[in-house]
Amino acid sequence: MNNFIDYKLIELGQWTVGLFNDYPVVQILVHLLLATLPLTLVFMGAFGFSTWLERKGLARIQNRLGPNRVGIFGLLQPLADGIKMLLKEDIVPDRSDKLFHFLAPVMLMVPAFIAVGFLPLGDGLMALPMDSAILFFFAVGSLNTIAVFMAGWSSRNKYSLLGGMRAVAQMISYEIPLVLSAVAVIMFSGSLNAQEIVASQQIQSWLASGNLVKEFFGQILGWHIFKPWGFAGFIFFFVAALAEANRSPFDLPEADSEIIAGHLTEYSGFKYAIFFMAEYISAFAIAGIATTLFLGGWSGPVIAGLPWFIIKMFSLFAVMIWIRGTLPRLRVDQLMGYAWKFLLPLAILNIFVAGFYYFAEQQFGSLAAFIGGWVIGFGILQTAAKGLSRLNKSPTLDGKRVYQLVE
């Protein structure tokens, strides 16, 4: 039953390409379309679904129902929003940079969709099969900083510029821990190719062993998250990913209570919708990459391949929503301090721990390395984290608050 769906899809793809055998030029076009079109549609749909998921989830967390008017369980709500967005008038501030004001959402959407292309959806199912997929992912990821800046700058509004600058600063400072925590995984699995990373998270020997139980667990136990540096790396990666996608605790730039809507103030109508879509899709992309790097990509016990990938991706997205429901927003300086003074050193330390784990595994075999790794590795990271947090502790008022009546 493994990867059944993936193979079926690949066959379908080959069949359609086969249709145009006698028109080579068209065939190339079809081949390209095949790689990109389904992906865009799927993820547009995913965007719609995720907006619904988010609003229902947040509602439930806050003990309320969430949209249930439109469609059965409010399922058509995203459609309604979409139409509303389309109908809304698209205001452009008069003295703004018309060109860049229009270009910003596009610039944001393009890297989002490209990034999605690099996700290893299933066994062999990759839109842009590149040798160094992860690397390209991060390269493209750094593009949307420019888009945010463009948005902030072109709307000729002090608040949006300020919001833009803040967002750019946040994205830049969180890009480094993001990449560094990924480096640990890449170092361990030995290649930048997404498929190989996923493969490295499956215990090949168990899979080939034949007995069902071993096969069942073989898919799971190999995941990097079960390793000490993997778990720590996942936490750093996920936190940096939240910041990179401007999600929940780090959504300072377009936080409503802060600078109106940050760099999105001057956008309305469809451009605003595109911004949101780009943001959600880059969130999905990062969730996808997180699953490939840490949660074993498409490998899963029974229905290995695409289904598992989707489940994991959506569960990570659900966690994002969950975090959005609970955590308060971070102040700007805390935000920056957290990236540079907490995440970065720990990510670097994590790489060292991963290195030691790798050699420990060579030396004493995977089981001993696993146990020892968890005890020592995680201990080191834990103490480093405590030490760093004590170092960065802002001078809070530690004594009991003393109130005085004014004489």
Added chain:
Amino acid sequence: MSLIAKGILQGMAVTAKNFIQSYYKKERLPTVEYPEEKSTVNQFTRNIPFLVYDGEDEIEGMRCTACKLCEKACPPQCIYIIKDTDENDKPIKRPKVFDIDSSVCMSCQLCVEVCPFESIRMDSEFELSNENRFEGLLINRDELLKSNEYYHEIHPIEAQETDDRIAAKIAEAETKKKAREEKARLAAEAKQAAAAMKAAEEAAAETETSATEQAQQSEAKAEAPEDNPETKNT
């Protein structure tokens, strides 16, 4: 905060609990889908006032005697009363027109406190919106009149208190009347005894006439309070 960030996890646990329980626990999902379900309004809510009437017939059982106290007391002057007149236009104790402009009324409940006849009370009805902004929001007498049972229905405690108060008033009036009769009687007897004595000495005859006059006056007085026990207030 350490790696596992205990604080954040606790927070997440709380939201998770909310999320899950909202599916099966009642108090976790208190939303009332308004247009379909109506949530009972708290009995102490007050909105625009209404007039109470006893018994079945509205006009007859109306407690309001158009004394216009509430009209004068209302701060935004949103009450407008015209006294009713019977067939040969002699004013009777009942309002012919009793209008409240609900857009002006600020539900300050001063009219309730001023009304001596417990006839005006605050209603908890809030669905007063309608299309016509001016005439629509002016509520006339017939719309204001609501039965005492309705009153009991929306404000049970308050309604019960007002009824008790009225009953007590009536009872008090009874007792006072009785006491007065008692006193009168006693006084008459005492007078008679005295008179008898005096009369015995003086000419019994001429004093009889004066004694009988006195008995008539006391009866007249006794009759007066009888005819309006209900409208008298403390």
Added chain:
Amino acid sequence: MTVAFYIMAAIAVLGAVMAIALRNVVHAVFSVLLFFSALAGLFILLLAEFIAVVQVLVYIGSVGILMLFAIMLTTKVTGDPTRKLLSRGWAWGGLVSGALLLAFLVPLITQSKSESNSQLSNFNPSVKDLGLTLMDPYFASVGVIALLLTAGLIAAVVAASSASGE
């Protein structure tokens, strides 16, 4: 492949020209970003995949933004048409560089014989090999570069924040 090359070249030249021609500085920087991305494309055409990624990440991702930040922090960008664009004696400056191109570079290139066949077609250099060579013979230079980068970082911070007093 040839079409792609010409497109990329055109975009690159366009980006470069706009960069030095546009009056609005931010537009100029954005056009430079366009130039960088065009160059990244060219690198991919030349099968130097990793260099293309690094180009995107380093140049577009950080240097571009650095320039934008610098502009934000220094000048009022638009709105004074009177500002003179070219420095004094720009004529002979341009003349000299033009002369450089025509008198020196072009003849040099054209007359040099060039073999067009590239051995690269039969093998696709993977990032892994690049990594290995980086570590094996060139490990010292990686160390030096690391040192240089750190020194540059610190120097930049100090220079930028040094006169915060005024």
Added chain:
Amino acid sequence: MEITLNHYLILSAVLFTIGLIGALTRRHIIIMLVCLEIMLNAANLNLIAFWHFGPNPILLHGPLFTLFTIAIAATEAALGLALVLAIYRHFKTVDLEQVQDLKE
């Protein structure tokens, strides 16, 4: 028509010259730095071109060397802009004409 080394050389030469013209004529310091970056990139393009069409690309000297140049260019850009900030703070202008204290 097959793309040969000359095409790339001419392209990079043209780009280099454009960068040079920019550097030599524009007044704005940041634009000068931009042009500097353009020139550097032209050089990188040249490097990769030579590597691609060079004798034994297997050795990966081209990309390696370009990596180092990119790293150095990045540092240089960072430092240059930091200095521009310092100049701006001191001279209150970014116009090259006014930054002439070294005048004898």
Added chain:
Amino acid sequence: MNLFNFTDSVGWLMWVPICPLIAGVFLALLKPSGRVSAFVAIAALAVSLILSLKAFAMTWGHEAQIETHNFTWMHIGGVDLEFGMVLNALTGSMLAMVSLIGLLIFIYSWSYMSHDDRMGRFFCYLSIFMVGMLGLVVANSLLLFFMFWEIVGLASYLLIGFWFQKPSAAAAAKKAFITTRIGDLGFLIGLLWAFKATGTFLLFDNGSGILETTQIAALAASENVMFGMNTAGAIALFLFIGAIGKSGQLPLHVWLPDAMEGPTPVSALIHAATMVAAGVFLVARAFPLFIADLAMLEVVAWFGAFTTLFAALVAVGQYDIKRILAYSTVSQLGLMMVGLGAGGLALKEGGISIGMFHLLTHAFFKALLFLGAGSIIHGCNDEQDVRLMGGVFSKMKISSIAYLAGTIALCAFPFTSGYFSKDQILLSAWTASGPIFWISAIASLLTAFYMTRQCCYVFLGKYRGKGHVHESSPIMTVPLVILAVFAVALGYVSEHFYHILDYLSGVHVHQHESIVVIISWIIALGGIGLGLLVYARAKLGIDETDPVKKVFPVPYRWLENRLYADEFYEATAFKLWDVLAILITVLEAIMNQLVDFVTVVVRNIGSFFLNTIDKRVIDEVSFDGTCSRIYNSSQINKLIQNGFLQGYLRLLTGGAVLIGILLIVFTR
């Protein structure tokens, strides 16, 4: 230079001078309070005392044997200067004597100087002095000997001038230093001559040392080098000049009486026991040189005789208690020189023991006398003039008795230590030459006379000074008693029980001449009796004239004025300067003339050069010309340096283009 190996070599001897050195340095640098500095100095000296006693014990058994330990100090110009330590009878005895007396005096001066606020400095100088003295005794190389000799000279200068605020003390210190310096000059010449002749400084260097037989023979071989003496004699003569300066013999004795300006313990330690003995010790140490030329021994003896007589005469006429003792020291030293000279003539090597024996005994009782004088002065509220003292005996019992013991020892009262040592000298003088014997005898008689005179002045009668006399504290009187015991007993014990004479010179020494014994008895008792006769019942006081003065008024006044020794120098030596001054002025005049002439000539030449060469050639043509040319040209290329950044860049590219074109053109 193994300081720490106490068994086979004698290297540890170096510790003896080093301990006080450490103490001295410690006191000088840290300047601790009075009590602490005293304690440190005494502790250091105690250590050196112990080591000295060990050295003395080692030499006691086998006198002849000499142990040396040499090491090269420095290697200059192809010559390595060696230092070394020697341990023989002479060293052992001197070490024991110096460190014992030094320790007693240190303890004594602890209380004597306790009220002085610069006590730390005092003990520092004392320690430095002990370094010099002990080092000098131990030194085996003449150069090292000379160095310690200078340290001793320095210490004496510092200690004499200790109360520098007193102008007389400062002057006395300078005087002492200069006169000893003249003597040291002689020593230096002798030292250098010895080095040139023998090629080494070491006295005993297992065979090749200066004093070893081979070298002596070589030195003695040369004939009539100076005044008919061979080189050994000449070197000995110069060494003797050094001894004269240091021990205050006749021509250079003037500084010793004035040296009394220093505090009394200083006088006791330096001007009685040790320093002055250094000269005698030098002669004793270098005795083989002296023996090599008999004429030298004559010279030594005669110098000694004259000094002892002269000093004895002057002592009679003095009123200051310390000056009397000073002159008595001078005369006793003269006697020692006589002992050495005559002893040498009579007994060859034996002479050392005679001179040294008297030196040892004299050291003890003279130190006793000075300390006694010190406590008496202290008792009489710092009064030094004997005419203002008197009746001290009744008040200060212990010091008086000790003082009397010292006096009888000095007067060579029979069976005291002075008697034995002076007797030996007179015996050797008798055998050597008649006149020397009679001069020494008369001097000894005078010694007894002036000592009794002094005792009568001080002890008899009633107290003539101001205030009342009080006995000094035990710390001062205990050393007195110890010294008294030594002063009296040493002579007898050492001669009869320990044969000190044989021990000192390593040769069996026995002289016996009944006549000399009788004469010495007569001298001692006669002198004392004569003194008592004259002074016992005489009226003594500040306003009274001295009984002897009554008898010989004029000669007594000569004696009071110290036989005009100072005035004699005044007349001769200082006049020397005036002659020099005149000479210089004459020379200067001549020189001025010469200078003027030269300046005129030079000016002319200069002006010639100035106008012709300098003005025209250099200024116009070469230097200024080029400068202006450079300046003009720089104006041009200054234009390029206009701070316009892009201008520079353009030039750059222009250059590149040029090079490119040239490249293409030429490499086609």
